[in-house]
Amino acid sequence: MKQPSAASAHHFLPVKTITVVVVVLSVIAATAATFKDRNDFAGYTAGYDDMSSDSVKSVAAFMKVYKVLMSPRCMNCHPAGDQPLQGDDSHVHTMNVQRGKDGTGVYALKCTNCHQPTNTPGVNTPPGNPKWQLPPSDMKMVFQGKTPRQLALQIMNYNQNGHKNKKQLLEHARDTLVKAGWHMGEGRMPPSLSYNNFLIAWDTWINNGAYAPKR
């Protein structure tokens, strides 16, 4: 029986197959690496070297976060529709104001036309902050109507949370506009949790695996 020659032996190696497998594995590895930086949920946060993973503690903390985020001071600017909400009863903002493309309003009713860099004194006057606006129309970050699970998954989703990674999410709770929720002027109830306790809950949720509640 004729033995295969050295020159023809390499034709038995599936070179094309090996090349395809290597390329596919490289793509998977690259994608997995970016998920780690993006903090994409789906349980990926579990097992990080720099975090403990405790789903019970994480979920319990998130339920405190949820109560704050669903309070009028936060939810009013994270509406399901394209108009902000207003007041402790979260009615639709008067004067037919609209989100607009970038979240800053439209025409003669842009947010900062009335909302100043600081609170205006007195009841029924506009509260203020230098960054007063809604999320933009291509990243609405809706809170209104979300269940705890839906909200947690949304916040941890890089493509839905304003492109924030883990570090940026932790920093976001320290943002001036977030802090403003606790000092929004006369006649507006602050969230039920103090700001410091909110921070503790936020950090605890994220640093213990950012688990979403079952519902």
Add this chain to the structure above:
Amino acid sequence: MISLNVNQKAYQVDVSPDMPLLWVIRDVLGLTGTKYGCGVAQCGACVVHLNGEAVRSCITKVSRAEGQKVVTIEGLSDNNNHPLQQAWREIDVPQCGYCHSGQLMSAAVLLRENPNPTDKDIDDAMAGNICRCGTYLRIRKAIHIAAGMQQKG
């Protein structure tokens, strides 16, 4: 002293930085075309342009306007001949007239950003300017007329 640029004129005013811009415009500069309606940014009678944007001067501190460009109803045009002002005259829009400085200033921003507004665009732009006399239908019609004038050049 606070430096202001109002209707392309420079002013130095000796007022508290917290004074509402409306008070400065009316009481210090004597430009009384801009009106006080509610004092809480809910009626639109006080609308002026701050760097082209329709701010409510009753709750805007004068410090926010320092060094910026302010335009009041007196400065909307050189000879009261802005297309909106012409349209307002053409179909007799005002009744008592009190709200109309604010109405015109808001409409001017709309037409600058959207030269051919639909009725919905007009709703979106003008719903913050209220009129106790109910001249809304004429306001809407005048905005359409002014838009047509602008397009004809």
